[in-house]
Amino acid sequence: MHVVVTLSAAEAQPWMDLFCEALPGARVVRREPGHPVEDAESPADYVVLAEPCRTVFDAQPSPKAVFTASAGVGHLLRVPNLPRDVPVVRLEDAGMAGPMSRYVLAAALRFSQRMDVYARQQHARCWDQQHEHAPRELRAGVLGLGVIGGAIAAALVGQGFAVRGYAMTERRLEGVECFAGRDRLDAFLDGVDFLVNALPLTPATTGLLDAERLARLADGAHVVNVGRGRTLVDADLLALIDSGKLSGATLDVFTEEPPPHVSGLTVPADAVAQIAAKIGRLERGEAVTGLLDRERGY
């Protein structure tokens, strides 16, 4: 078996070691992202995009499957010669769901305990006791109920928040009131105190959270974005915070992105183990999860 991994030299360790260890007997070759085609590039069974690369498919027009080492696939869908009929498999959760749930839970507890208010008081050296918002009295809403959104919803349920969730298709999650489909989005948003975006970025989710939709949230609501920056209209969010409608936001992603993402980093060992296990399943003719639906865009 022959596997090509797009990965720049600077990042090659420990990924290549992990791939070689996880795929014994396979020929695992690193390809520099963006590098033009060389004559020597023989056809691979599998292509793994550990880093985005626009040239790999010039040399690999028909692998058995393409894997990404990230949950997001936007970069891949913009590659002009991505083979049309090859299955594309995204990373579903490679250690990110736990950290991302904790990131959101920390923001939720901070909000319920009014810590932003106390931080301002501390700065002003004044002390005015605020009542905690009991989690059961706070309506938390999670947009996106995939592996990551589902884990976030479960973490909030575990701390007693009143959790609702929204997905394009029907879902069932313990303790979560689920809303499905675009015509239920407004009902989902109405009166939410703590909104978490964990949607993928697609044409349908770009600019989804604009002034009109955010205005449906409860007065004083808090917005968390751990999905993609362009799902939330930054300027609309800021205007609603300035007007006092929203009390604040916890943003791990932005439309313009200088800061790093910190809510959940990919754990290389987990990512490689997941990809190697799926290659094993495909080799045995078994189904894999995390297949990209090109029409939906995720």
Added chain:
Amino acid sequence: MHVVVTLSAAEAQPWMDLFCEALPGARVVRREPGHPVEDAESPADYVVLAEPCRTVFDAQPSPKAVFTASAGVGHLLRVPNLPRDVPVVRLEDAGMAGPMSRYVLAAALRFSQRMDVYARQQHARCWDQQHEHAPRELRAGVLGLGVIGGAIAAALVGQGFAVRGYAMTERRLEGVECFAGRDRLDAFLDGVDFLVNALPLTPATTGLLDAERLARLADGAHVVNVGRGRTLVDADLLALIDSGKLSGATLDVFTEEPPPHVSGLTVPADAVAQIAAKIGRLERGEAVTGLLDRERGY
């Protein structure tokens, strides 16, 4: 039955309504804290100190039991004429354990996610990605394993922290490595990354967390105090933060106390229900929990 409640007029609602409702048929009388004895004060079956009061026992030398509406009893032990042989019952948990666990959990998640580092970066407008300390790799230590300390330890276990606990006497808590007795204190402290104090204030715990004991913690450790301010030597804590040995602290209590406590407020309805239920048990000749051990001081 006759119950005297020490409670200033400003605070009387909703406590008195709750007591009257919870003790139907009883004569429930409010007494202004610090008010001198009046001839009219008839002997009560039970005294409830909803607020500290140094004069109530001048009029009530021998109630069947004394209740406090707080977990701490330090104020009561300093009342000179507290009847010697009357059982004193402290509030064990009246809605505080949940909020206090969430307060500590928020601090633990903030620490594990390096949010203090990011807050400084945000201020300086620079972004340098920090690796999350995975909870399972963080040794969290809880000093005091009563109702509140036990709930805090359970909340930390629930998020995957490696939790150890310390109490004067043997305890068993699911998922918690328990240390018992003063000669095990140093072993408990050694290498702890996230220390939580939930001990009562007694002569034995006053100044317990001094420079020598705090130096046993792991480099970069974080200290949380939700117990009593005087258990922690503030100056020693600050010196260890300034030296870089400790990375920070989350303090809800202080030696000198202008700020309010915010980690867990008593919920009047829960406190009154607990006290009324215990009065019912005592009237039926049954045992109650939360009895003050005057020798230990809690």
